[in-house]
Amino acid sequence: MKHKPLDPRRLDVAALAQRAEQLSGEWPLADLERLADAAVTSAPTFASSVVRWQVTGDARPVKGGAAEIWMHIAAEVTLPLCCQLCLGPVATEVTVDRWLRFVADETQAAALDADSEDDVLALSRELDVRELIEDELLLELPLVPTHEDECPEPLPRPADDLDETNDETPAANPFAALAALRKPN
Numbered sequence: 001m002k003h004k005p006l007d008p009r010r011l012d013v014a015a016l017a018q019r020a021e022q023l024s025g026e027w028p029l030a031d032l033e034r035l036a037d038a039a040v041t042s043a044p045t046f047a048s049s050v051v052r053w054q055v056t057g058d059a060r061p062v063k064g065g066a067a068e069i070w071m072h073i074a075a076e077v078t079l080p081l082c083c084q085l086c087l088g089p090v091a092t093e094v095t096v097d098r099w100l101r102f103v104a105d106e107t108q109a110a111a112l113d114a115d116s117e118d119d120v121l122a123l124s125r126e127l128d129v130r131e132l133i134e135d136e137l138l139l140e141l142p143l144v145p146t147h148e149d150e151c152p153e154p155l156p157r158p159a160d161d162l163d164e165t166n167d168e169t170p171a172a173n174p175f176a177a178l179a180a181l182r183k184p185n
Contacts, residue, residue: 006021008055012126020056023054024055034134055072071099099118
């Protein structure tokens, strides 16, 4: 029996799991608008950045009940993010490797999500895999992107630092002045 091909933009997750099929592909970073907004679009690598992804369905048998629907998602992209030290672009590898369990409705998903360490979603007729992968990659972005070793170009020094003299005189201790006030005359 020939099956209808699966569309990652309108994926029937139950069919993917029942067939134990796998879908994979690449999308240009620019096509994932929210993820592209987090990147430095002026970086030379932005135009060639692609998101590589793969989803695999799995119907896990349950004793005395219907099989559980699971989907494994894996994705990776090298994003040019803004280094928070030098403010230049830094190539940052962002990856996702996660299993998701699908259940009948939102109520059941909320109940299981609270009681389980598994990631649980409500099953819908159509799932936009690109949107799901974009969400998962956004969750994996580093809070403070920085160059791993040293920034290629140091930040310019503020004007105050440039006017310093090489005077080796130590700064006066503010507590010494207080101590002098306490001494009786």
